[in-house]
Amino acid sequence: MASLSSYKERNFLAVIGDEDTVTGLLLAGIGHVTTGANATRNFLIVDPKTETEKIEKSFDELTSRKDIGILLINQHVAEKIRYKIDTYTAAFPAVLEIPSKDHPYDPEKDSVLKRVRRLFGE
Amino acid sequence: MSGTGNREAVFPTRQSLGLMKAKLKGAETGHSLLKRKSEALTKRFREITRRIDEAKRKMGRVMQIAAFSLAEVTYASGGSISYQVQESVRSARFRIRSKQENVSGVQLPAFESYLTEENNDFGLTGLGRGGQQVQKCRDVYGKAVETLVELASLQTAFVILDDVIKIVNRRVNAIEHVIIPRTENTIKYINSELDELDREEFYRLKKVKNNKKKAMDEAEAEMAARKQKEQVTISGKAEDEPGDLLADDEDKDVIF
Numbered sequence: 001m002a003s004l005s006s007y008k009e010r011n012f013l014a015v016i017g018d019e020d021t022v023t024g025l026l027l028a029g030i031g032h033v034t035t036g037a038n039a040t041r042n043f044l045i046v047d048p049k050t051e052t053e054k055i056e057k058s059f060d061e062l063t064s065r066k067d068i069g070i071l072l073i074n075q076h077v078a079e080k081i082r083y084k085i086d087t088y089t090a091a092f093p094a095v096l097e098i099p100s101k102d103h104p105y106d107p108e109k110d111s112v113l114k115r116v117r118r119l120f121g122e
Numbered sequence: 123m124s125g126t127g128n129r130e131a132v133f134p135t136r137q138s139l140g141l142m143k144a145k146l147k148g149a150e151t152g153h154s155l156l157k158r159k160s161e162a163l164t165k166r167f168r169e170i171t172r173r174i175d176e177a178k179r180k181m182g183r184v185m186q187i188a189a190f191s192l193a194e195v196t197y198a199s200g201g202s203i204s205y206q207v208q209e210s211v212r213s214a215r216f217r218i219r220s221k222q223e224n225v226s227g228v229q230l231p232a233f234e235s236y237l238t239e240e241n242n243d244f245g246l247t248g249l250g251r252g253g254q255q256v257q258k259c260r261d262v263y264g265k266a267v268e269t270l271v272e273l274a275s276l277q278t279a280f281v282i283l284d285d286v287i288k289i290v291n292r293r294v295n296a297i298e299h300v301i302i303p304r305t306e307n308t309i310k311y312i313n314s315e316l317d318e319l320d321r322e323e324f325y326r327l328k329k330v331k332n333n334k335k336k337a338m339d340e341a342e343a344e345m346a347a348r349k350q351k352e353q354v355t356i357s358g359k360a361e362d363e364p365g366d367l368l369a370d371d372e373d374k375d376v377i378f
Binding site: 010011012013019020021022023024025026027028029030031032033041042043045069070072089090091092094096098099100101104105110112113115116 | 171174175178181182185186188189191192193202203204207208211212213214215216217218219220231233237256259260263264266267270271273274275277278280281282284285
């Protein structure tokens with residue numbers, strides 16, 4: 001597996017979520033901003049006005065980065081790009097759906113748990 | 123007939139029979155090993171899925187608490203601090219490290235979180251009001267992220283194990299349903315061909331023996347016939363014996 005060889009450099013977490021979630025996670029210290037010509041941030045704040053295209057682009061960007069080990073994404077944001085998440089099967093970075101303040105966590109929608117259920121024939 | 127089925131293209135010789143038998147034995151050993159591996163992995167897999175389920179539920183609770191503490195911060199500092207936080211982010215304090223765990227020959231990565239102490243991007247956040255709440259919120263979110271990291275390692279292990287189990291099961295099935303029957307078929311074919319050769323050989327020997335016997339019989343018969351004939355000539359000769367010199371027969375006069 002090609003992804004196995006490159007897992008060592010993956011040091012950061014990334015997050016796509018609403019303002020509160022991102023703020024909290026940034027406070028915990030996961031934020032990482034590179035300075036310079038192509039400055040990148042490892043978080044994206046989604047508000048109701050954010051276009052789905054922008055979320056998709058950001059998702060692709062973050063999953064293709066080589067230094068990110070875990071991508072956290074709010075479940076209600078994940079719903080908007082559900083087809084992308086369901087088809088995303090790579091091990092790295094691990095995509096993790098997390099609940100947000102306004103949207104309680106629903107295990108039925110989680111793509112990984114769906115796979116779990118399907119595998120055990122429930 | 124067994125020889126016409128699915129089999130490998132080999133010449134039916136004793137050497138290839140030996141090869142095929144070794145191959146069959148190897149395939150059977152491999153099959154049982156792989157089957158055991160698959161079982162071990164599946165056991166692990168079930169454990170991981172169970173833990174994922176638990177961890178996801180735990181995550182729901184933890185994130186709720188975290189969100190609540192953030193609300194406290196907003197209340198205490200009298201306004202949203204999100205802009206300030208976003209702008210002061212420089213470098214990640216909370217980082218992860220991957221290590222590997224070996225489960226029956228499969229490398230499963232696991233994330234481990236650690237804090238780099240040297241940088242603190244939010245030293246000034248909440249300096250005016252609500253500093254204590256900010257600190258508390260940071261701790262709570264730190265704990266929450268640890269839970270998330272744990273969950274992520276489980277999930278990564280889940281994805282990788284899922285793949286590996288699929289591959290192993292495919293191999294087990296291939297050996298069980300393709301390679302073993304094929305090799306058995308080949309062995310059967312070689313055996314039948316060898317038997318056929320044996321029978322041919324036996325028949326040939328029998329034929330040779332028959333021929334030899336026939337030839338011998340003929341020779342014997344000839345010999346017997348000749349002997350008899352000789353006997354006859356000997357007895358015939360015995361009748362005209364050399365003449366008696368003193369017999370009555372007068373010799374003819376010899377006139378010079």
